[in-house]
Amino acid sequence: MMLCLTLFVMAQAQHIDYKTYFTPERLRVDLVFTGNAQTQDVFLHSLHKEPLWAGSKTVLIAPFDYGDCRYNVYSTQNVLLFSRGFNSLFAEWTTTEEALEKDKAFATSLWMPYPKDTVWFEVSQRVSSTGAWKALKRFRIEPTDALIRVEAPVCEAEALIYNGPVENHVDLLFVAEGYQAHELEKFKQDAARFAEYLFEYEPFTSRKADFNIWILPLESQTSGPSFPQHGLWTQTSLYSAFHTFYLERYLTLPDFSPLGKAVSGAPFDALFVIVNSDIYGGGGIYNYYGISTSDHSLSKEVFVHEFGHSFAGLADEYYTSDVAYIDMYPTDVEPWEANITTLVDFASKWEDIMHLEGVGVYEGAAYMAKGMYRPAIDCRMHTNNAPAFCPVCQRAINRVIDSYTK
Ligand SMILES: [Zn+2]
Structure with a gap:
């Protein structure tokens, strides 16, 4: 009592x-x-x-x-x-x-x-x-x-899709990086294409009316990100660079400050940086920002995956990859991410929806082949071939959308 x-x-x-x-x-x-x-x-x-x-x-x-x-x-x-x-x-x-x-x-x-x-x-x-x-x-x-x-806005945000008041909609802001003045029309087209990509995936398809999509057409002096591994440095607004932590494909903003300043006047709940490049790469950091390139053949898959990280805090469900992290997850502690489990506190994860089709417990996730489990054989957070987010990831994303809209 x-x-x-x-x-x-x-x-x-x-x-x-x-x-x-x-x-x-x-x-x-x-x-x-x-x-x-x-x-x-x-x-x-x-x-x-x-x-x-x-x-x-x-x-x-x-x-x-x-x-x-x-x-x-x-x-x-x-x-x-x-x-x-x-x-x-x-x-x-x-x-x-x-x-x-x-x-x-x-x-x-x-x-x-x-x-x-x-x-x-x-x-x-x-x-x-x-x-x-x-x-x-x-x-x-x-x-x-x-x-x-x-602060006064450095650059004015424009509404790409407006469904209602910012206080009860998810405001996703696409920020241009590595686009010169004459490429800002391309940025707008790229951002519109990225918005379409997102709404191809459930639960975003069903929740489209809960989103406002904003774009920030930030101008850079030169095109494309920097490639430190090749000694190639560009002059862009946000200093995006591959080779983060010496990993070739890890594209981030090593210095957050220019992004923080750039979005000063813009409405946003979630930040996603679109980098003007056809090279494979990206990153997504929970409640911080997501980032990926505009024109690789897998741009859709990479963007939606990275948005899963940055928007909903979803973990990588893969375990065979070149990452820089050492001993990232102890196996005797339940991780906080909704889509992985060590089974230490499975009731706090997806035990209640184990009856759903496609939901199970599969060993190998979050860069660990042993001791860490994922909810599905395949998922948007697992491989680039996966056609959808698994039911556990979909539920987690829905809950995050609810936290902005309810
Ligand atoms: Zn999943």
């Missing part, structure tokens, strides 16, 4: 009235993560006031325990007002060989509704050996701080 009462009180405490605590604007918190494989730290770089919070005004506390990192925003009375989970390139990098012997710093931007009063902004990371959260640092944010930079 006491337990039920406690749960009830906690659920009640989670209802936060948006207008009481936040203005219609958005706060961008620019941070710098530093460290190595053993120790990590985070520092406040700068604060930015942006025109519009485009996210949900009802789902303020993250409904999922997703991400390798998390930020919680508390009132000065210690009431949790807002939270989100996320992954970052830094968090990935700390699991590489390089992080065993080097210290590095990575810039990151995080967004929240603009607070009316002083808040505490707490950044936590998940302890991989236990799955528990550990607070890294707390920053006190005064919304009246004269040094909070007021």
Whole structure:
């Protein structure tokens, strides 16, 4: 009886009235993560006031325990007002060989509704050996701080598909990278094609009316991404580059800062960077950004796969691939991703839908041949040949869409 009462009180405490605590604007918190494989730290770089919070005004506390990192925003009375989970390139990098012997710093931007009063902004990371959260640092944010930079849009976003108010639709923003001025029409066509690709896949097909698609036609000085492995460096707006972590096909934005600044004036819940190139590659980092190339023959498959990572936090269901990560998942801890399991806490995963056709437990997932299981023989998160997301991934994606629309 006491337990039920406690749960009830906690659920009640989670209802936060948006207008009481936040203005219609958005706060961008620019941070710098530093460290190595053993120790990590985070520092406040700068604060930015942006025109519009485009996210949900009802789902303020993250409904999922997703991400390798998390930020919680508390009132000065210690009431949790807002939270989100996320992954970052830094968090990935700390699991590489390089992080065993080097210290590095990575810039990151995080967004929240603009607070009316002083808040505490707490950044936590998940302890991989236990799955528990550990607070890294707390920053006190005064919304009246004269040094909070007021941002004006660098580049205006345009609506490609508009289905309704930003606060109860998923706002997916396609950002141009490596397109010169005369190629921005091509970008618009590429973005329209990517939107069509997305809606070819369930559950996106059925949920199309829940999406707004925005495009940011950002101009670059030169075309295409950089190829460090070939000594080829281009001058683009977002500094996209292959060879991330020395992996040929891993295309990312090694520095997040230009992207954070570029999207200052744009409405978005999800960021996807389209890179003007016909070379195979991409990446997707949960609640951070997805990125892939425009013109490879597998651009559709790669984009939808990477969006599965960046939008819904889905894990790779494959296990035979060249990745830089070492010991990424302990087998005695249930991973947080919805589509993989170590069977340590299978009830928290897809045990309840094992009766569905095409759902099972198959060993080999998340770069591990043993001790990690996936829900289907094949899936969009498994191979480029898969025609669909498996039922478990579809359910996870639907739940994330709900968190933006309900
Ligand atoms: Zn799947």
